[in-house]
Amino acid sequence: MSENEKAAAFRPLLEKELEELRALSETGAASRAPVTLDQQSVGRLSRMDAIQAQAMAQATERRRLTRIQQVEAALKRIGDGEFGYCLSCGEEIEERRLETDPAAPLCIGCSRGES
Template sequence: MNEKELAARFRPLLEAELADLRAQSEMTAEGRAPVTLDQQSVGRLSRMDALQSQAMAQATEKRRHQRLSQIEAAFRRMEAGEYGYCATCGEAIAGKRLTADPAAHLCVGCSKGR
């Protein structure tokens, strides 16, 4: 399969994942907001729970942004005509690998550090 066929096959999947990640980010924005430490309204354990929930939401958002960056890089590779080729060795990335992760930029060998 050539680069254009690969891009045509995987672009819709990447666009759907991108939209989903953005929607998730919007829905979870409240959980990442600063925690109010009003000692009159909640106890110490409730504040600790709130801080822990906030930290987990922020970590999830960080991973979400990393994935967004990977997807955006895949779109740039599509525009440059480099999609489906390993960024390290230049060999074609296996179709099964792209099926598992359409944003993959390394072949299996290079991802394992041949």
């Protein structure tokens, strides 16, 4: 598959994923908000549950933001004409790897530390 064909095939997938990630980030903002610790309205266990849920939502958002950065970087590589090439060794990334993760910046060998 040529560089232009790869870009044409994977750009829509990356753009769709980026749009979905941003939408999820916006809708999950309320669950990451600070927990109100009003002992009159909520019991101790309920507050602990709320704090735990908040921490999990924050961790999920951190992972989501990391993925957003990866997808944006892949879209930039498409724009720069460098998509589909390993950032470490410069070799072409296998098409099967890109099908699994279009934002993959490294070939299998470099991601395993083999190069």
